[in-house]
Amino acid sequence: MSTEPYISIVIPVYNESANLETLYQRLTTTLDALGKPYEILLTDDGSRDDSVHILQELHKRRPEQIRVIEFNGNFGQHMAIMAGFERVRGQIIITMDADLQNPPEEIPKLVAAMEAGHDVVNTHRLERQDSWWRLFVSRTHNRIRAWMMPKLKMQDEGCMLRAYSRRIVDLMAATGEATTFIPALALNYASHPTEVGVAHENRFGGESNYSLYGLIRYNFDLVTGFSLFPLQVFTLIGMGVSFFSFLFVLYLGLRRLIVGPEVEGVFTLFAIMFFLIGIVLLGLGIVGEYIGRIYQEVRKRPRFVVKRVLEK
């Protein structure tokens, strides 16, 4: 197929050797049936299993359609998608996971929504198939996020099966941010977004790449990358605490004058102190999260390193 692709599918791959063959089969079946020229960009994010060899083999099967980007190491899911974004040739760009949690059969639905004139198609997972703790973390986070960032209109930030117009993808690729969250970034640029429900399946093979700690870090990227809310909350807490401490000092001062010196209540004071120290440490941590990210950006190290690209 020598015509320019119309649809570009961008997929990050990290230790997905158990899924790639089935992914390939289901994806090509769906896309062939759609009957529009397409390409599939798969980024190997420094997998430690033999994913990269399977990808090389898939490229050999359909060299015109399957393009493989090999990273030099593990730079994370969003960077793997960014590397795909920098190279897409199609007009409608669809991102999805390699583990088949996003069924490829849902792609025509997204294409139809794009063709109806939307520039971003967001999704939420219908009947999500994940462990209870993942659901809990995700629901809690979605709620906190909706409260902190009301402008970010999406129900479910965790679903990666989404569609973007080429214009939006080019804008995202041009940001050059080292830590980012692609669905949120896209909404910043979107002028006519929409949202559809898509099916969700259990991971086909292999294991999730995110631990609870990983998820928390990942969600911090979203919050710090798109909002100053945590910092502002601390300014407010600081103001509140200062105000009440001032009243407290006045009260203690008056007591000193009226009642005279006293030592009772020392332990209460300790409790108050520890509480305040806790708040200060938390605040310091939040400030640190932002500073760390500023540090990452100002160093201007490459956000990912491509070892090799297999394409025609």
Ligand code: UDP
């Ligand atoms: N992934 C990646 N780099 C990473 C971690 C994950 O490219 O460092 C890819 C992974 O191969 C998959 C997608 O990102 O295609 C989502 O990862 P996973 O399924 O492990 O996350 P979960 O569905 O559990 O949130």
Ligand code: MG
């Ligand atoms: Mg998954």
